Amino acid sequence: MPLTDSNEFKKKLCHIYNEVSKELFGFGTILLKATIDNNMVTFQARHRRSPRSTALEGEAPSLKYEVDFYMSSIYKKRIREKLEQDMGLAIEAVLRDYDPHTQWAITNIIVVDNERTTE
Template sequence: MRNPKFLAPTSTIKRMIAQFCNEISQEMYGLGVKKQRIELYDDKIIIFGQHKRVPALTALTGKYGDLTLTVDAALVREYKERLKEYLEKELNLQVLTILKDYDPNTENAFIAIYLKKPLSIHDGLPAS
């Protein structure tokens, strides 16, 4: 897959997405992203990241495994909703679906964003 040419440079779009992902993490977890890499491909955006686990969830994992799994699932869902809203309202992207997974043992995360159409030169422009 090849990256299309953007009116806004791909580095700018990647930076905007990275900054917002960090904002979401700080708002929801009180912790920023440790490390992330964003790749743009036709009708997909892939985000590889490393996120510090919320200390309270780490403390509960051993005794309350089912509870932490439920809370983790709810947090992932909320994160995806916030990310989708940002991509659609601020970057004018039409999101088909967002898939996200997080491994609390390694603190690695993966987000796959499927768009309704391939990225074009108009994407990444502020909404009017």
């Protein structure tokens, strides 16, 4: 499925992003915006702070950092699977950066550019 820069398409993308968030963390995002530029989808998301995360931060900061890293890796895997299955997108790469102090995450989804692959 080609990327379409329409509100309806972006709503579907955001819905899937929030589904994955709810599946992994138990709740969705506070703020979420999807933008599309050529063959890239960018999600700008502010996540809710988990009570478990706050507890770990005070008692075992290095463990919290490690958990954040692994949860972000799992998030990338799940968002790829859902977007490929539910939206029919052929994904080349999922890049995600998460700042645990502010709870902001930027996720870039690079979709296979069919024109580039046929050259």
